[in-house]
Amino acid sequence: xxxxxxxxxxxxxxxxxxxxxxxxxxxxxxxxxxxxxxxxxxxxxxxxxxxxxxxxxxxxxxxxxxxxxxxxxxxxxxxxxxxxxxxxxxxxxxxxxxxxxxxxxxxxxxxxxxxxxxxxxxxxxxxxxxxxxxxxxxxxxxxxxxxxxxxxxxxxxxxxxxxxxxxxxxxxxxxxxxxxxxxxxxxxxxxxxxxxxxxxxxxxxxxxxxxxxxxxxxxxxxxxxxxxxxxxxxxxxxxxxxxxxxxxxxxxxxxxxxxxxxxxxxxxxxxxxxxxxxxxxxxxxxxxxxxxxxxxxxxxxxxxxxxxxxxxxxxxxxxxxxxxxxxxxxxxxxxxxxxxxxxxxxxxxxxxxxxx
Amino acid sequence: xxxxxxxxxxxxxxxxxxxxxxxxxxxxxxxxxxxxxxxxxxxxxxxxxxxxxxxxxxxxxxxxxxxxxxxxxxxxxxxxxxxxxxxxxxxxxxxxxxxxxxxxxxxxxxxxxxxxxxxxxxxxxxxxxxxxxxxxxxxxxxxxxxxxxxxxxxxxxxxxxxxxxxxxxxxxxxxxxxxxxxxxxxxxxxxxxxxxxxxxxxxxxxxxxxxxxxxxxxxxxxxxxxxxxxxxxxxxxxxxxxxxxxxxxxxxxxxxxxxxxxxxxxxxxxxxxxxxxxxxxxxxxxxxxxxxxxxxxxxxxxxxxxxxxxxxxxxxxxxxxxxxxxxxxxxxxxxxxxxxxxxxxxxxxxxxxxxx
Numbered sequence: 001x002x003x004x005x006x007x008x009x010x011x012x013x014x015x016x017x018x019x020x021x022x023x024x025x026x027x028x029x030x031x032x033x034x035x036x037x038x039x040x041x042x043x044x045x046x047x048x049x050x051x052x053x054x055x056x057x058x059x060x061x062x063x064x065x066x067x068x069x070x071x072x073x074x075x076x077x078x079x080x081x082x083x084x085x086x087x088x089x090x091x092x093x094x095x096x097x098x099x100x101x102x103x104x105x106x107x108x109x110x111x112x113x114x115x116x117x118x119x120x121x122x123x124x125x126x127x128x129x130x131x132x133x134x135x136x137x138x139x140x141x142x143x144x145x146x147x148x149x150x151x152x153x154x155x156x157x158x159x160x161x162x163x164x165x166x167x168x169x170x171x172x173x174x175x176x177x178x179x180x181x182x183x184x185x186x187x188x189x190x191x192x193x194x195x196x197x198x199x200x201x202x203x204x205x206x207x208x209x210x211x212x213x214x215x216x217x218x219x220x221x222x223x224x225x226x227x228x229x230x231x232x233x234x235x236x237x238x239x240x241x242x243x244x245x246x247x248x249x250x251x252x253x254x255x256x257x258x259x260x261x262x263x264x265x266x267x268x269x270x271x272x273x274x275x276x277x278x279x280x281x282x283x284x285x286x287x288x289x290x291x292x293x294x295x296x297x298x299x300x301x302x303x304x305x306x307x308x309x310x311x312x313x314x315x316x317x318x319x320x321x322x323x324x325x326x327x328x329x330x331x332x333x334x335x336x337x338x339x340x341x342x343x344x345x346x347x348x349x350x351x352x353x354x355x356x
Numbered sequence: 357x358x359x360x361x362x363x364x365x366x367x368x369x370x371x372x373x374x375x376x377x378x379x380x381x382x383x384x385x386x387x388x389x390x391x392x393x394x395x396x397x398x399x400x401x402x403x404x405x406x407x408x409x410x411x412x413x414x415x416x417x418x419x420x421x422x423x424x425x426x427x428x429x430x431x432x433x434x435x436x437x438x439x440x441x442x443x444x445x446x447x448x449x450x451x452x453x454x455x456x457x458x459x460x461x462x463x464x465x466x467x468x469x470x471x472x473x474x475x476x477x478x479x480x481x482x483x484x485x486x487x488x489x490x491x492x493x494x495x496x497x498x499x500x501x502x503x504x505x506x507x508x509x510x511x512x513x514x515x516x517x518x519x520x521x522x523x524x525x526x527x528x529x530x531x532x533x534x535x536x537x538x539x540x541x542x543x544x545x546x547x548x549x550x551x552x553x554x555x556x557x558x559x560x561x562x563x564x565x566x567x568x569x570x571x572x573x574x575x576x577x578x579x580x581x582x583x584x585x586x587x588x589x590x591x592x593x594x595x596x597x598x599x600x601x602x603x604x605x606x607x608x609x610x611x612x613x614x615x616x617x618x619x620x621x622x623x624x625x626x627x628x629x630x631x632x633x634x635x636x637x638x639x640x641x642x643x644x645x646x647x648x649x650x651x652x653x654x655x656x657x658x659x660x661x662x663x664x665x666x667x668x669x670x671x672x673x674x675x676x677x678x679x680x681x682x683x684x685x686x687x688x689x690x691x692x693x694x695x696x697x698x699x700x701x702x703x704x705x706x707x708x709x710x711x712x
Contacts, residue, residue, distance in 0.1 A: 003388035007395045010593055018390045022382035026374060032359035032671070034374045036552040036598060039363045039674065072428035072554070073575065076589035080573035108573050191590055196392040198428070198554045198592030217436035217464050219429065233432035234547055236554030237366055238594060242392060315388070318395065 004340040006330045007318030008149050008293060009171065010191040014335045017245045024241065035241055040234050048241050049230060055247035059256055062180050062203055067226040069202040070240050075101070075170045078187040078200060079108035082166050085222050086140055086184070087113030088212050094118040094139045094163070098155075099126040099148035100324065101168060109143070118142065125325070126151040128285035135161040141184050147172035149192070150322045152295030152329065153288040158182060164205070172292050173201065174250055175334055176260035184208050192292070193333050195243030198236045250334065259334050266332050266341045267291040273345045277352050279303070283325055297327035307351055314347045316340075360696040362686045363674030364505050364649060365527065366547040370691045373601045380597065391597055396590050404597050405586060411603035415612055418536050418559055423582035425558040426596050431457070431526045434543040434556060435464035438522050441578050442496055442540070443469030444568050450474040450495045450519070454511075455482040455504035456680065457524060465499070474498065481681070482507040484641035491517040497540050503528035505548070506678045508651030508685065509644040514538060520561070528648050529557065530606055531690055532616040540564050548648070549689050551599030554592045606690065615690050622688050622697045623647040629701045633708050635659070639681055653683035660684075663707055670703045672696075 005012040013021075028035035031044055038045055053068045062068060071077070082105075087093060091113040095106045097120035109115045116139075119130035126148060135142055142163045147154040149171045158165070164184040173188040180186075185204045191197040204222050218224050224232050230240075250259060271289060274280045274296045283295040298304055304327070311319045321327040332341055361368035369377075384391035387400055394401055409424045418424060427433070438461075443449060447469040451462045453476035465471045472495075475486035482504060491498055498517065501524045503510040510528060514521070520540040529544040536542075541560045547553040560578050574580050580588050586596075606615060627645055630636045630652045639651040654660055660683070667675045677683040688697055 001388055002383075005389055005393055007393070007398075010393055010395060010590065013390065013393045018382060018392060021392060022378050022390070025381045026378035027358075032357055033361055033673070034369065034378070036374060036377060037361055037363070037366055037369045039366060040553065042363075072430065072433070072592075074428065074589045076575050077428070080575065084573075104574075108575075111571055111573060189590060196594050197396065197590045198595055215467055217440075217467060218460075219432050219436065219464075233430045234366065234545060234553045236428075236592060236595065238552050239554055239592065317389070 001315065003317045004315050004343055005318055006316055006332070006336075006344070008322070008329060008331045009189070010197045011331055011333050012335045013195070013242070013246065014249045017242065017249050020245050021242045025238070036238055038237070040231055040237055045237055048244050049235070052240060052244035052247060055244065055251060056201065056203070059174060059247065059250060060178055060180060060203070065205055065207070066180065067204050067206055067222065069204065069222065069225045070230045070235060070243070071200045071202055071225060072198070072236055074197075074200055075168055075187055075189040076104065078168070078202065079105040080111065081220055081222070082143070082185055082187065083109035083112040084216060084220060085212060086166070086208060088214075090114060091140050092116060092136070092138055093141050093143060094135055095143040096130065096145070097122060098129055098145050098153060099151045101148065101150075102145045105143055105145070105168060113140070127153065127283055129153050129155055129288040131157070135159060135163050137163065139163045141166045143167070147290050147292050149293050149331070150324050152284045152290045152293045152325070154290035154292065156288070172290075174256055174259060175263050175292060177256050190239060190243050192331075195246050196239050198239035199243055201243070262338065263291040263332075263334070266336065266338050267294060269338065269341050269345060270294050270330060270332065273348050277348050279352050279355060280348065283327065292331060292333055294330045294332060295321060295325050295327065303355060310347050310351055311344065314343055316344050316347065319344070357671065359673045360671050360699055361674055362672055362688070362692075362700070364678070364685060364687045365545070366553045367687055367689050368691045369552070369598070369602060370605045373598065373605050376601050377598045381594070392594055394593070396587055396593055401593055404600050405591070408596060408600035408603060411600065411607060412557065412559070415530060415603065415606060416534055416536060416559070421561060421563070422536065423560045423562055423578065425560065425578065425581045426586045426591060426599070427556045427558055427581060428554070428592055430556055431524055431543055431545040432460065434524070434558065435461040436467065437576055437578070438499070438541055438543065439465035439468040440572060440576060441568060442522070442564060444570075446470060447496050448472060448492070448494055449497050449499060450491055451499040452486065452501070453478060454485055454501050454509060455507045457504065457506075458499075458501040461499055461501070461524060469496070483509065483639055485509050485511055485644040487513070491515060491519050493519065495519045497522045499523070503646055503648050505649050505687070506680050508640045508646045508649045508681070510646035510648065512644070530612055530615060531619050531648060533612050546595060546599050548687075551602050552595050554595035555599055557599075618694065619647040619688075619690070622692065622694050623650060625694065625697050625701060626650050626686060626688065629704050633704050635708050635711060636704065639683065648687060648689055650686045650688060651677060651681050651683065659711060666703050666707055667700065670699055672700050672703065675700070
């Protein structure tokens with residue numbers, strides 16, 4: 001029986017995407033071949049790549065001022081590629097430290113410029129999004145992690161500044177509308193809201209590129225991949241294909257505005273139960289609660305194993321919290337149906353009845 | 357109907373691998389989830405990764421002195437990562453220039469050390485493998501492209517030297533036995549003999565690492581991936597899984613010695629027909645003819661379109677040659693059955709009957 005997948009990532013995909021992806025792995029369209037063995041230069045795959053790019057542009061309203069790239073190496077590779085492509089030695093950039101992934105981005109960027117941490121929520125185990133910090137106008141960019149998968153916080157109010165953003169949106173891309181014009185670069189590992197692991201979406205403003213003096217390897221320049229439409233070398237064909245199927249699914253289901261509405265309903269449903277239920281409590285500051293990753297604790301830690309057992313019995317998997325926070329984490333990305341969240345809420349209700 | 361896939365890469369996979377891969381994309385083992393949506397930290401995927409590594413070690417006889425890594429970014433990323441991880445400024449390395457991919461490797465390596473081209477076959481459009489060149493003992497390594505996909509040449513006699521090799525074996529890895537002890541690094545994009553695109557196998561000798569002085573981004577150090585068993589960040593789960601299935605298939609079919617035997621039979625079958633048939637001629641020097649990529653021409657270019665039409669009618673796809681060589685290229689990797697090659701040979705025979 002199909003499980004209800006609350007894993008943080010790689011994460012749930014829409015069932016109709018999975019079915020189509022499986023079918024194409026056996027035989028793709030009328031090619032008489034599996035999509036796993038077709039040339040990335042075939043007209044059939046070029047068409048997949050073009051459709052994926054067009055859907056990203058349509059769904060997020062991305063103009064031609066930006067390149068839309070499908071790269072390898074995960075968000076972890078973007079931690080250094082962003083700084084490497086934008087900063088000359090001595091150039092300044094600001095970083096907002098909102099968790100483990102922000103910290104890694106800061107560490108890698110320090111190899112390439114003067115990195116200033118504008119604010120950090122480390123003092124409270126990253127359970128809130130800092131506000132009210134200064135953003136000097138000489139920053140080349142301000143780096144933000146828009147959703148913090150581990151700590152369950154999300155940026156809803158983007159800082160007011162003329163400094164452009166570079167944002168790691170791995171875990172909330174396509175979950176809500178965005179004003180792209182504020183961003184120099186958006187990057188996102190596919191494996192939460194976009195597709196399987198193995199591909200990273202990068203949306204990059206073209207006029208910020210080619211201003212660094214150092215010589216970079218060809219593969220590490222965004223310009224290379226813009227010039228060659230993400231096919232300078234062999235791209236990860238299947239991860240891109242499944243991402244394209246997911247983008248089609250998002251469009252068919254009303255686009256990112258409809259996703260946001262559904263995500264608000266789903267996260268409200270779960271947070272309301274956490275707040276109502278006498279046994280549980282949320283870990284993140286209420287105003288910063290992520291709609292993607294819902295982190296919560298049992299007030300009585302001794303009950304944890306039993307609760308996880310009840311989750312498993314109801315078909316809910318991936319509910320155990322990250323070791324940095326403990327307790328539980330329910331990742332409820334776009335592809336999680338409301339009924340899945342309701343199942344978890346029902347387990348919590350019954351668990352309260354049993355244990356009070 | 358299933359086509360006979362002669363594409364150079366991404367390339368043919370064994371049909372039983374494709375069927376299992378498709379099944380797991382729908383539902384993996386007894387997890388109740390698609391493999392596309394499972395955590396890379398799940399015990400099920402950790403087990404896939406461990407089996408893949410163990411099979412590489414077993415099939416190629418790789419000792420614990422070497423790390424076996426599954427990375428992102430393709431062989432194109434290894435062009436710079438190898439040099440970046442092995443060369444300090446002023447260090448020398450030799451490169452054998454046997455084609456387009458060698459030339460790209462040379463270009464990227466020049467950013468990191470003193471790169472000397474020991475020999476080149478560019479004078480004859482790369483239709484042979486140079487021999488008899490000097491290999492100074494102060495080279496940190498000698499870089500070789502063991503099989504040249506575009507030009508249809510392959511290195512059968514490894515140079516005699518104490519200088520260790522760094523080799524791009526993207527298109528002939530697992531096609532024959534190797535003496536691993538001669539190599540510092542072997543790298544191979546999966547999409548020819550190993551799996552679908554999106555993962556790169558790297559076999560790296562551990563004691564050559566951590567000798568460069570420059571600070572490298574964490575993701576670009578081989579040591580990072582050795583320390584974290586290829587899971588420092590989220591790896592490309594599905595490409596690794598399908599590669600593991602292919603490694604299982606190689607083992608089940610007798611390992612790399614059996615692959616070599618079959619590859620000799622298949623390539624002999626096709627080259628013998630090229631030499632016998634009055635209409636065709638091979639492009640590579642006979643002693644350097646690749647067993648993986650068979651390049652040939654029609655003596656009368658005017659017949660090309662008709663021959664491609666006959667190939668297509670017989671279900672043979674991907675036979676058109678690379679623009680650098682023209683004519684035809686039949687890529688006959690491990691997964692190509694002898695019957696597939698026979699079909700192409702039959703088309704050539706009938707074509708001769710029709711046109712003489």
